[in-house]
Amino acid sequence: MIIMPFFCHVDLFSEFRRVVHSINNDIYFPQQSRLVTFYIEYAFLSVFQPFLKDSHLVFFLEDLAKSTSNLTDYFIFTNHPNVFRHLFIFKLPYLLFDILTMWVIWLFFDDKQRAKIAVMLWIFNPITLYASYFFGRYEAIPLFFIALTALLLKKEKFLTAAICLSLAINSREIYVVIAPVFIISLYNENLTWRKNLKTILTAGFILLVSVVIPPLLEHYLHLTPAFAQGSVYNDSRANGLYSMAYHWFYPLIFAYFLTLFVIAAQPFSRHDYKFLAGSGIVIASYFMITHHSAHYVAWLPLFPILLINYPKKARNISLAIVFLCLSWFVYRIFKGDINLFTLFLAAPFNFELTLFPSLPRTYSRLVSELGPLFSTDNVLNSLHTIYAGALVFLIYQMHKARPQKQLLQTKERE
Amino acid sequence: MNTSALLGLSLLQIISVNSIDLHDDGSITIGDIDPYLHIEVPEKQRESTGVFVSYEMSNYPEKYHSELLFSTNLHGIDGQYRYSFRLDGKKDTTLFIPIDFYADEGLETLRWDFDNCKGCNIKITQFSLVQDGSKKNYEQYIPEDYKPLTFVKGGNALDEKGVHYTIEKFHISGFEHLGGKYLKVKNDNPFIVSPLLDFPLTQLGGVYLKLGVPSTQNSTLYFNLGWRTYRLGYRTKLRLRKQDVSNKETEIFIPFIPLSNEKIVRKFRLRFEPEIGDVWSFEDIMMIPQSLVSQYDHLIPELVDYPGEVASWSNIMRNGFKKMARDLPFFVVYLLGLLGVLSGLVLSFLRNKKA
Numbered sequence: 220m221i222i223m224p225f226f227c228h229v230d231l232f233s234e235f236r237r238v239v240h241s242i243n244n245d246i247y248f249p250q251q252s253r254l255v256t257f258y259i260e261y262a263f264l265s266v267f268q269p270f271l272k273d274s275h276l277v278f279f280l281e282d283l284a285k286s287t288s289n290l291t292d293y294f295i296f297t298n299h300p301n302v303f304r305h306l307f308i309f310k311l312p313y314l315l316f317d318i319l320t321m322w323v324i325w326l327f328f329d330d331k332q333r334a335k336i337a338v339m340l341w342i343f344n345p346i347t348l349y350a351s352y353f354f355g356r357y358e359a360i361p362l363f364f365i366a367l368t369a370l371l372l373k374k375e376k377f378l379t380a381a382i383c384l385s386l387a388i389n390s391r392e393i394y395v396v397i398a399p400v401f402i403i404s405l406y407n408e409n410l411t412w413r414k415n416l417k418t419i420l421t422a423g424f425i426l427l428v429s430v431v432i433p434p435l436l437e438h439y440l441h442l443t444p445a446f447a448q449g450s451v452y453n454d455s456r457a458n459g460l461y462s463m464a465y466h467w468f469y470p471l472i473f474a475y476f477l478t479l480f481v482i483a484a485q486p487f488s489r490h491d492y493k494f495l496a497g498s499g500i501v502i503a504s505y506f507m508i509t510h511h512s513a514h515y516v517a518w519l520p521l522f523p524i525l526l527i528n529y530p531k532k533a534r535n536i537s538l539a540i541v542f543l544c545l546s547w548f549v550y551r552i553f554k555g556d557i558n559l560f561t562l563f564l565a566a567p568f569n570f571e572l573t574l575f576p577s578l579p580r581t582y583s584r585l586v587s588e589l590g591p592l593f594s595t596d597n598v599l600n601s602l603h604t605i606y607a608g609a610l611v612f613l614i615y616q617m618h619k620a621r622p623q624k625q626l627l628q629t630k631e632r633e
Numbered sequence: 634m635n636t637s638a639l640l641g642l643s644l645l646q647i648i649s650v651n652s653i654d655l656h657d658d659g660s661i662t663i664g665d666i667d668p669y670l671h672i673e674v675p676e677k678q679r680e681s682t683g684v685f686v687s688y689e690m691s692n693y694p695e696k697y698h699s700e701l702l703f704s705t706n707l708h709g710i711d712g713q714y715r716y717s718f719r720l721d722g723k724k725d726t727t728l729f730i731p732i733d734f735y736a737d738e739g740l741e742t743l744r745w746d747f748d749n750c751k752g753c754n755i756k757i758t759q760f761s762l763v764q765d766g767s768k769k770n771y772e773q774y775i776p777e778d779y780k781p782l783t784f785v786k787g788g789n790a791l792d793e794k795g796v797h798y799t800i801e802k803f804h805i806s807g808f809e810h811l812g813g814k815y816l817k818v819k820n821d822n823p824f825i826v827s828p829l830l831d832f833p834l835t836q837l838g839g840v841y842l843k844l845g846v847p848s849t850q851n852s853t854l855y856f857n858l859g860w861r862t863y864r865l866g867y868r869t870k871l872r873l874r875k876q877d878v879s880n881k882e883t884e885i886f887i888p889f890i891p892l893s894n895e896k897i898v899r900k901f902r903l904r905f906e907p908e909i910g911d912v913w914s915f916e917d918i919m920m921i922p923q924s925l926v927s928q929y930d931h932l933i934p935e936l937v938d939y940p941g942e943v944a945s946w947s948n949i950m951r952n953g954f955k956k957m958a959r960d961l962p963f964f965v966v967y968l969l970g971l972l973g974v975l976s977g978l979v980l981s982f983l984r985n986k987k988a
Binding site for chain 2: 225304307
């Protein structure tokens, strides 16, 4: 709450400019993807819109096909005297969904001492704090649905869990990559193949329908997406992933299928563990080879945090989460990402942002005469390696966090 | 914004005013820099085909310039859609502006701009949007002396050789005009504002100045160039530059760096960091097209940041506090909310400890 009004990335402005425009122009089909996130933001802003100031000017959208803000429009937004109020209002749904996720985490844990550790790691981990309240991205919404999916899997409510995962995928399309993990985690070796097939086919059908609903709506109801964005269904990147179309993605594809096989081969039937460990490992593998934006990493911490529930000792996996947070923070602050968005908000009228004394700039100035060993690039590469090491350690700990025998026996008795 | 005070606009919602004072008696006073009223068109009147305006003036100049800009469903206020007209200053003014070419696009907002009318006191008695059916009743109010109304689309083409201006055509503030090309610095905020340019930013490369500073004791001249487009005021660009004037004369070329989405440069403004009493001569002022920039770019002066706008820690904090002060109701609620959450946490902690 303290930081909510003061920081943002231009993406937050673009997002809510689309929402404001949709409310003012009765647009209900903005794009094919992320519809759930859009409707939640739409509902929130419909309530809070009277508190926005000069919205016709500040959120004016000239060309719907170019709804991602340019710097000029963003500077008008950040230069407005009520910018802090606007930011606070825009982030309110994220705060609510964060609190709901915290509640789901609490319910998820068998041991409430561990639940306390998990909740603390959820509230105070800098990665999700950064994504939701500094950067201002909507990651809290799909993460809530993911947490709920895990809880419902634990309670063996498979079809409701499938609906929840569908909501997560339609909140943030990246989560389509964990859909196969979810399907595999449904297999129960204690049941007949008929019962297994029935559960898996029904859940698979729900997921499939959720992915094709937006393009079907567009086709049969003759709707036109106002802001022209594709869906998971027709996104060539998502399709290319499964068809191995990108050679630079091969390591990820191998890691991905290896994970699926390992999860499928687990000799016990804890659906929730299989889903969390498999999904966590798949997403962590993704960050081994891509480092596009600092806030993407917010997709990851929820999985190991929930996995704290299982192993005999919570220490190692908790430490792995802390290492990830620390290495992410140091790497990102040195890379300059964390400096950038703050400047754009706080110094809206200055285009010469490069003069800001950011950490990489200050370091570069201080070590300019020490030779190439200490160069900024070298240090940055080293920090990236440490961060990748923390990811490997986390992957190992997530795999190792198998449910202790006591938990498995309790489950079997139930 | 309380619009009920403006009699003629009582049925319309004002989105914003800039450099205009609203008075309790329903009148407005026009300010110096970039004055305009931005008005929303109600849903039911978006297919209007004309604007009927009637107002009374006091303290008016002999002539002033006014513009009515339109934004539609398809186009924002970017200067491509507007009526521009020069008006004689007189006590009562009634005019009708036909805008039938907007009916298909759906009129959304109107912006009424005033130039060269600083200090004018205007009482708007009527500001109505006219529907197609009753348009004929108002056509008599398109007075001949307001014709031809210009409908400008796309801006003026900039001559390939550039366009020369003399200082007489500029609006001058903080200077005393000594006649001809000579200006004397009168206060610590002197600036000059160009006449209406309307050049597309895609064609405009920059402005060339040939200056003489015969009386100055300083060897360096500090100044910045701001320009105004149809969506933005002079905040478009603010950079402080410095130029060596130890020879008592100088040639300067300042480039316009186009910002995306901004299409037409309406006017530019040059602000100077002055020495009061200095006399300057403006030997030549010329708008340079993009095609000639390479011939002038060796005259670009050194850039220094404007002291109040560098992205330093202190300026970031100052800027933040300034914004907080301008939105006190929000910050009171925000701080009370924080206090509430904090008290709740402390109380529940104490209760748990006791239990």
